Amino acid sequence: MRLRFFLSSPGDVADERTFAQQVIEQELPKDPFMRGRVGCEAVRWDDPAAPVAMPATLTPQEAVNRGLPRPSACDCVIVVLWSRLGTPLPASCTRPDGSRYLSGTEWEYEDAIAARPQPHILVYRRRSPPELGDPLDADYDERLAQYRRANDFFKRFRNADGSLAGGFAEYDTPQEFRDRLRVDLRAFIQRRLDSEQANGQTVRVNAPPPYGRIAKALASGSAVPIIGPGICRSGRPGDEPWDPDAPRFLPSGNELSACLADEAGFPSQAERDQLAEVASYYEAFKTRDALRERLRSLLAPAAPDKLAVPPLYSLLASLEKPLLIITTNYDTLIEQVFRNAQKPYDLVVYSELKELGNAVLWWPHGALKPETVAPNELSIELEKKTVIFKMHGSIVPQTSDLDTFVITESDYVELLARIASRSAIPALFASHCQDRNLLFLGYSLRDWSFRTILQSLNRFFAKRLVAGDDEIQSWAIDDRFSELELKFWQRRGVYPYEVNLDEFVRLLRARMSP
Structure with a gap:
């Protein structure tokens, strides 16, 4: 079985992103319970394995045009937030109602939520308070605004009466996140293996190839x-038959x-x-x-x-x-x-x-x-x-x-x-x-x-x-x-x-x- 895991987060949780990639691509495939049965790939639009760095201003459509898979095309989407929500997307990238996305992370999450069938979605939040710096710093207001946007993101997980409408996990340190993610992903993969065995079906890969890794x-x-x-x-018109007497292609x-x-x-x-x-x-x-x-x-x-x-x-x-x-x-x-x-x-x-x-x-x-x-x-x-x-x-x-x-x-x-x-x-x-x-x-x-x-x-x-x-x-x-x-x-x-x-x-x- 081949599984793809989309990593979505702003830049303030770099340690968590590194740990997530290690868990997905190094630890899980070598787990005795999964060895030889599962291949795992971490998908990230800032993939350090790509031969050419992706620009920070890359929009979702531009990413898709470059062969990068959408979150909705992956098997599991992992969202990690702490003190930032990220940079707002340009005005050319809006919801169907015309409202703008506050960041690429928000777009990635909503792309996964809207998919049918949905990928497995895991949301994590570091709860330790961030260091916002001196209120007199020139960029203090922006850091505070980002923290508020990250907090507002989690309001969607609660109903009007304050009860939970959806689940997310909290952690204190990047190492704690790593341990929790390993457990969660192992449980997810176990369910997928059990389902495949029960159905007796071969799983088709709907996501695009890992273009960055191949490149x-x-x-x-x-x-x-x-x-x-x-x-x-390849390289020939799809509807034109081959003519052995006057060939335009082999x-x-x-x-x-x-x-x-x-x-x-x-x-x-x-x-x-x-x-x-x-x-x-x-x-x-x-x-x-x-x-x-x-x-x-x-x-x-x-x-x-x-x-x-x-x-x-x-x-x-x-x-x-x-x-x-x-x-x-x-x-x-x-x-x-x-x-x-x-x-x-x-x-x-x-x-x-x-x-x-x-x-x-x-x-x-x-x-x-x-x-x-x-x-x-x-x-x-x-x-x-x-x-x-x-x-x-x-x-x-x-x-x-x-x-x-x-x-x-x-x-x-x-x-x-x-x-x-x-x-x-x-x-x-x-x-x-x-x-x-x-x-x-x-x-x-x-x-x-x-x-x-x-x-x-x-x-x-x-x-x-x-x-x-x-x-x-x-x-x-x-x-x-x-x-x-x-x-x-x-x-x-x-x-x-x-x-x-x-x-x-x-x-x-x-x-x-x-």
């Missing part, structure tokens, strides 16, 4: 993007499968979208060379510069820190984008060509011809160089002789066998992933590529789950996941988020921009 991981070079076939839906897996099925006379209408089966049929009733030639003509058209490019590639090419980028796509669009951006990179390609044995093809940056290297003998300084690893082969623009495709069922069986014998993926890459955030983009359980990725990372997932390590998070992004896919990801400690890939990149770029 920081990419900007620091600590993330490994793993790009699947779904990226082909085909999706289903479109490529349908094209090959038509040409080969594939007999099953129900399985025309199963690319591995269709490619196997094409190879059997034509030849392997014919399949390779047709794939090259479809995936490397005469005018590649005119093809629509997934925005993700441009974002990755703009990053300063070196990255290991893994892709299961055969086309060369990502290399084209990196060249156009004058971003140096090494290219490593898995090869199914029998004459190369178990070697991978390696083009050091600027090389015209590849070196053939045994996977476990590859030596690249990943801390200094960006590397694109094409795990299922690639078109080689210079010569069709080196084109390689893992596309038929027998190709995938061979790849899985080599993964099992540790002769497919360079050991250098496998060890690099051990302490990195993995970012899966555009993968579906229906794809063979998804299964090979899972197989190659099974040891990695097992080690993290045994360790109960939620500090190095991994994420999966796609338009939609099936119930089975959600369970697959969640049981491997990967947090799945359902969001359009183009929208994901747009909001991620906004978090990385000044």
